[in-house]
Amino acid sequence: MKVYLDNGSTTPVLKEVVEAMLPYFTEKYGHPLFIYSLGRESYDAVEATKEVIADTVNASPEEITFTSSGTEANDIAIRGVAYANKSKGNHIITTKIENPSVLRVTEALEKEGFKIDYLDVDKEGFVNLTQLKEKLNEKTILVSIMHVNDEIGTIEPIKEVGEILETLNYKVYFHVDAAASYGKIPINIEEMNIDLLSISAHKIHGPKGIGALITKKDVKITSIQHGYISLFKLKPGTENVPGIVGFGKAAELAFKDFNSNVAHMTKLRDKLIKGIQETIPDSILHGPIGDKRSPANVNFSFKYVEGESIMLYLDLRGIAVATGSACSTRKLEPSHVLTAIGVKPEVAHSSIRFTLSKLNTEEEIDYVLKELPEVIENLRRISPIKPGAF
Amino acid sequence: MKVYLDNGSTTPVLKEVVEAMLPYFTEKYGHPLFIYSLGRESYDAVEATKEVIADTVNASPEEITFTSSGTEANDIAIRGVAYANKSKGNHIITTKIENPSVLRVTEALEKEGFKIDYLDVDKEGFVNLTQLKEKLNEKTILVSIMHVNDEIGTIEPIKEVGEILETLNYKVYFHVDAAASYGKIPINIEEMNIDLLSISAHKIHGPKGIGALITKKDVKITSIQHGYISLFKLKPGTENVPGIVGFGKAAELAFKDFNSNVAHMTKLRDKLIKGIQETIPDSILHGPIGDKRSPANVNFSFKYVEGESIMLYLDLRGIAVATGSACSTRKLEPSHVLTAIGVKPEVAHSSIRFTLSKLNTEEEIDYVLKELPEVIENLRRISPIKPGAF
Numbered sequence A, B: 001m002k003v004y005l006d007n008g009s010t011t012p013v014l015k016e017v018v019e020a021m022l023p024y025f026t027e028k029y030g031h032p033l034f035i036y037s038l039g040r041e042s043y044d045a046v047e048a049t050k051e052v053i054a055d056t057v058n059a060s061p062e063e064i065t066f067t068s069s070g071t072e073a074n075d076i077a078i079r080g081v082a083y084a085n086k087s088k089g090n091h092i093i094t095t096k097i098e099n100p101s102v103l104r105v106t107e108a109l110e111k112e113g114f115k116i117d118y119l120d121v122d123k124e125g126f127v128n129l130t131q132l133k134e135k136l137n138e139k140t141i142l143v144s145i146m147h148v149n150d151e152i153g154t155i156e157p158i159k160e161v162g163e164i165l166e167t168l169n170y171k172v173y174f175h176v177d178a179a180a181s182y183g184k185i186p187i188n189i190e191e192m193n194i195d196l197l198s199i200s201a202h203k204i205h206g207p208k209g210i211g212a213l214i215t216k217k218d219v220k221i222t223s224i225q226h227g228y229i230s231l232f233k234l235k236p237g238t239e240n241v242p243g244i245v246g247f248g249k250a251a252e253l254a255f256k257d258f259n260s261n262v263a264h265m266t267k268l269r270d271k272l273i274k275g276i277q278e279t280i281p282d283s284i285l286h287g288p289i290g291d292k293r294s295p296a297n298v299n300f301s302f303k304y305v306e307g308e309s310i311m312l313y314l315d316l317r318g319i320a321v322a323t324g325s326a327c328s329t330r331k332l333e334p335s336h337v338l339t340a341i342g343v344k345p346e347v348a349h350s351s352i353r354f355t356l357s358k359l360n361t362e363e364e365i366d367y368v369l370k371e372l373p374e375v376i377e378n379l380r381r382i383s384p385i386k387p388g389a390f
Helices: A015-026 A037-056 A070-084 A100-111 A129-135 A158-167 A241-256 A258-279 A307-316 A336-340 A362-382 B015-026 B037-057 B070-084 B100-111 B129-135 B158-167 B241-256 B258-279 B307-316 B336-340 B362-382
Strands: A064-067 A091-095 A115-119 A140-144 A173-177 A196-200 A211-215 A283-285 A297-302 A351-355 B064-067 B091-095 B115-119 B140-144 B173-177 B196-200 B211-215 B283-285 B297-302 B351-355
Touching: A015 A241, A015 B015, A037 A064, A037 A211, A037 A241, A064 A070, A064 A241, A070 A100, A070 A140, A070 A173, A070 A196, A070 A211, A091 A100, A100 A115, A115 A129, A129 A158, A158 A173, A241 A258, A258 A283, A258 A297, A258 A362, A307 A351, A307 A362, B015 B241, B037 B064, B037 B196, B037 B211, B037 B241, B064 B070, B064 B241, B070 B100, B070 B140, B070 B173, B070 B196, B070 B211, B091 B100, B100 B115, B115 B129, B129 B158, B158 B173, B241 B258, B258 B283, B258 B297, B258 B362, B297 B307, B307 B351, B307 B362
Parallel strands: A091 A115, A091 A140, A140 A173, A173 A196, B091 B115, B091 B140, B140 B173, B173 B196
Antiparallel strands: A064 A211, A196 A211, A283 A297, A297 A351, B064 B211, B196 B211, B283 B297, B297 B351
């Protein structure tokens, strides 16, 4: 049996999505800037997709910029706002548990003289709102907080952050990296007071190579990329029309049966958590439980064994999962997220992230719950680290 | 009959290319950074494609960075070298006829304090090498010259420029935008002394949304984008694996029958030029003739009529072509390239660019040569501008 439980890293593209894209490779291949028929056809497809995406988060079509990834959306948003507003202030607030696609950007800005505060989180990964209020000042131009933590599934209090920023007597832009929540947790940029939102297609069964940044009309933002004119001021270059169309179809399908998909994932998530807790001793769940956890995320440390070994042994049994920091696979540092919630390095190194999608089945979870305890037991038998070591 | 003659803007994706990509959407969808089987499969596909692309220009696989477009490759190359070497100098040389994806970048750098010289070109679009030698000085850090002009097909003397830069007793990096030449004119970065080369998939029957920057190992370059770790230092974010695989297949097919493809395009090009010159009075060919012109490019002005009208009337007859500046479609300024070669604005506005690919046929050219004279004649009949007006 093959079980893919790394949907937080990337997802298989749905057949319907590929089918929607196909004509845009071979038949409707016109350049969307050209006003002959083939070009207009592509232009219309891009415009239609802007509407589809906008509808899913209560935005307007003209607020959509298609990017080449969620990473790029974060870079364009954060540096774009930083550069455009630096005459007003050089202070940015984010969190210690952001995705590297945010942290690498804020680190680059620090080198350029911006002052960045990284908010602490509690043991379940919830951002400290008291600290946020303390750090906010008239030099603050941007707050960037992820909607869902990609490693431990914590759903951050985005609406509360939006309300805090709304009550200030100076304007602070609010950017939300929603790569891990889009299509799984409702997002309403108006109700949540979000100014900029980053999303990605390949996390919702769309193609790799396409993301989007939603930028409210009144946001003061500078383009950080330069080049050939395109339909998008913030992202020059020939539009990836098939990718855009695929993103639109994936979004349409993600939101079509939204509630039943979420209910399905939640059921599988809770079955997996319960099954692990019942069958594997010394297993530690990271992140919150219940409705403040992403329906798609399960993260456990299995003490005394290395996450990487677990991953490779599960792979031999057809099960794909992520380990440690899902975003630092080829590095050996412990996850910055697990570190931030107070997990010791040794325990962090034994963590495994299981991320679900609407395509996973109960049978797959049963299979994992049959194989995983064996893998852990076998590895513990040969582990040089023994119970009691930490 | 449908005739697509705007292959310089973008091309249809070949069936074989789509077929090569398909498994990477639905089956081999793993994230290439992960070391479980699905991830390694994607990683291997990226690595194999690096070799394919490297081979086509005599580079090494580790010199390849996949980008989201040729535009992005130019931005990463030019700003990356500019920022990394600004302690050495702030002088950059380029030409007046570069693609906007270069010119918008150099304009941005000018605002940041870099000094840019824009070389003149002669009436056929060839860059002035005497002027290049005059402008070079110890503050010069970069020369960026396109291989083939995308509007008028001029093949620039890249090898001669490389030789000039090689003889200097200080290092000047040489960047070449090869979007319009790759797959049609041989490129050898070693023999041509090229340090950085930009190419694009969708100009050679590959997918939109993927390009590459080839950067020689010893080039001092800074990353201008920040974010999530990837296989490419200069382009963060999840790799567009299907796009990369498609690019590789398109390159493989472009170089497989390179000489016969080039001979075929050259034959069609010369047939179209000759046919137009014989049947349409007051038609002016822009750019050189013979082997110093891209095999894929024909550009004529048809005096007394607007290019946009010609384009739209040809579109009604199933023929897709570009007009004026192929890169400023939704603007009304005359082409900067035609202006640089000394074409008057009125004549520039009546220009039509026909760009060929290996897929075009003699029958298609016959069809164009039947329809085009009628379209021009009809338009001239209703034109308010009469012969003798300019």
